[in-house]
Amino acid sequence: MADEAAAKKWIDSEFQPSTLSKEDQLKEMQWFIKAAEPFKGMEINVVSETITTHAYESETLAKAFTEITGIKLKHDLIQEGDVVEKIQTQMQSGKNIYDAWVNDSDLIGTHYRYKQAIPLTDWMAGEGKDVTSPTLDLKDFIGLSFTTAPDGKVYQLPDQQFANLYWFRYDWFTNPDIKAKFKAKYGYELGVPVNWSAYEDIAEFFTNDIKEIDGVKVYGHMDYGKKDPSLGWRFTDAWLSMAGSGDKGIPNGLPVDEWGIRVEDCHPAGSTVERGGDTNGPAAVYSIEKYVDWLKKYAPANAAGMTFSESGPVPAQGAIAQQMFWYTAFTADMVKPGLPVMNADGTPKWRMAPSPHGAYWQEGMKLGYQDAGSWTLLKSTPVDRRKAAWLYAQFVTSKTVSLKKSHVGLTFIRESDIWDKSFTERAPQLGGLVEFYRSPARVQWSPTGTNIPDYPKLAQLWWQNIGDASSGAKTAQAAMDSLAAAQDKVLERLEKSGVQKECGPKMNPKKSAQEWFDAPGAPYPKLANEKPKGETIDYDTLIKSWPATPPKQ
Structure with a gap:
């Protein structure tokens, strides 16, 4: 045969x-x-x-x-x-x-x-x-x-999966001179950042204090900012929940998820704060402000004009100290022999670790995105x-x-x-x-969940609105207000059309933001301090804390 x-x-x-x-x-x-x-x-x-x-x-x-x-x-x-x-x-x-x-x-x-x-x-x-x-x-x-x-x-049957994680230059982070300089300036150890405050300190430190390693100008951060559909995934892929927007509950936050959409008994009920959503709440706005700020201050100048796929290979070129939002799908291209980020023995000079979380994040919230x-x-x-x-x-x-x-x-x-x-x-x-x-x-780490009733229609609103914040055309608050209102319009149209018989949108009436802030859970009011003290963990200690035996089937 x-x-x-x-x-x-x-x-x-x-x-x-x-x-x-x-x-x-x-x-x-x-x-x-x-x-x-x-x-x-x-x-x-x-x-x-x-x-x-x-x-x-x-x-x-x-x-x-x-x-x-x-x-x-x-x-x-x-x-x-x-x-x-x-x-x-x-x-x-x-x-x-x-x-x-x-x-x-x-x-x-x-x-x-x-x-x-x-x-x-x-x-x-x-x-x-x-x-x-x-x-x-x-x-x-x-x-x-x-x-x-x-x-x-x-x-659907999964065919491939990858997560967005934190990526960093292990060789630089373990260098005694660099470690001593960091500790002297910030009062804590250079290591894997547990919170966004530490990430920001490390970004500032490599960009403005270290400046150059082995004759190469270095940057403490990498990202992308071009107004393009891929800018939308940069945020719908759990950036808001990493900041602490939405509610506790794995996989997606209940009743408010990582898109800021409130869902009641499987029915989407609104994404503006006035309807109990969190797309334009303080945590979401903070997440956009940090994104814009870091891109401007700590990433290479051309990063702002790049798309997802253009920015992906940049850390492998050897000038980036860390990247908060890095997809493991790039691993295969990061381990090629001869790259500036590879050792002669075939081991990488870099490592990946869980992403740090923002000031609004609480234990029990989603921490990152996984593509399936x-x-x-x-x-x-x-x-x-x-x-x-x-x-x-x-x-x-x-x-x-x-x-x-x-x-x-x-x-x-x-x-x-x-x-x-x-x-x-x-x-x-x-x-x-x-x-x-x-x-x-x-x-x-989980994908966008079952709350999103029309991914193609809603996803395109993100890159168009956040693109305005990225380019400086709008403030983060104005961009997120505009996004939340646009999402609510799509949800209202779906509700009126009645096409989604099961679990279709049922919009909440509008209330004052204060009423929602006073109610339990998301949306949460603005924090007095959005930059708590930086906190890091030693990479090798972190890895040892994970079990090394397979789960029972």
Whole structure:
């Protein structure tokens, strides 16, 4: 059987290491070969954003899938903003653009309310049962809670995950001279900042006191500020909750979430302070003021004109001391031999750690964002095409290939991969990534939750309004007032239209801000002191505090 020969060839040449034995890999592939028989020769189109993991799928795994199953697979890579725009077009028009989508779980609230996406729980038990792998092992997926809606059903299957963390130059932070200078000036140790005050002190110190290391001008901060869709994610990806906006409660803050939207019994009820939201509350405004201030004072001058993808490679060039808002998706590009941030022995000069939190943050609040790009099937895709595409989605997340894929893109989706001995061996080369994903800390990092009723419509309001604060056209307060009012308009329109029958918006009447500040929880009134004393922790002490044994399944 040519297909089985192809499977053997790929298992031997590409699909190593794996958490399965070669014998079990072959068994898993035999199931795919059989399940794919009715769809042989079909041409299937899927799409995802452009990150290292998806490039590997598009260039290598799609080819393997075609050779093994006989289904012709085209995996397109486009910008994340385009993925959101195109999926919105398919949902609105009912015309089949792609047969399956790797779509961020940030859209879980949208998919659940609009009923355009297939609930995978129903699909796997019903129409898609004959093409659902017996070895899928859903319990092994670490991001399944992110793709589960309030009805308890799984709507999307995680394909890659990455977190935004704190990134810093471990070699500089452990340099005795630099440490002594910092301690003399600030009265506490240079280390991983626990709060934003310490981050600001460190940014100031490297930019204006250290100034230069080995003949290179250094900066205490890196960010980006161009008015572009990627500026929106910079904030919707939990920046407000890191500052302390919204309520306590993992994963997203209840009743007020990290977008500042208040939700009552699953119904969005408003995002302005007057309606009990927190999008323009003191904590949110503080978060924008700090962002603008740090970008201006401590980052390279050209950072303000950069987008997300342009700013991503900058820390690897060797002039940045720390970055508060750094995505682990960049890890694969940060560990290349020969980079100024790599040692000759293959270990990095940098580390990653949990992000510091702002002055309004309280224990029990969300601390950061985790992206979970997840396979999504739409009702507008014909059933046979949907089945063939679902086979590919399971193939690229299967245990046969997922460990190797995790080594290529460093975007873990399976618990079994995270704890594999190959990652125990590789951990010292990855600057804390493995330790973070093995730690209980990771649950405080979550995607946008189920509260957001229309991600495409609401997300675009963010970059347009915050862009005005970033460029200096508006104050942080004016920009957030404008954003909160615009969000409420969209929520009101959705409520009036009645299109979202389940958990649709039900807006609160307006009250005075003071009434909401006096009520328990978010929104909180303005703090008298938004810069408490800086606090740091020694990186090696922090890492040792995390357990090193796998959780019981």
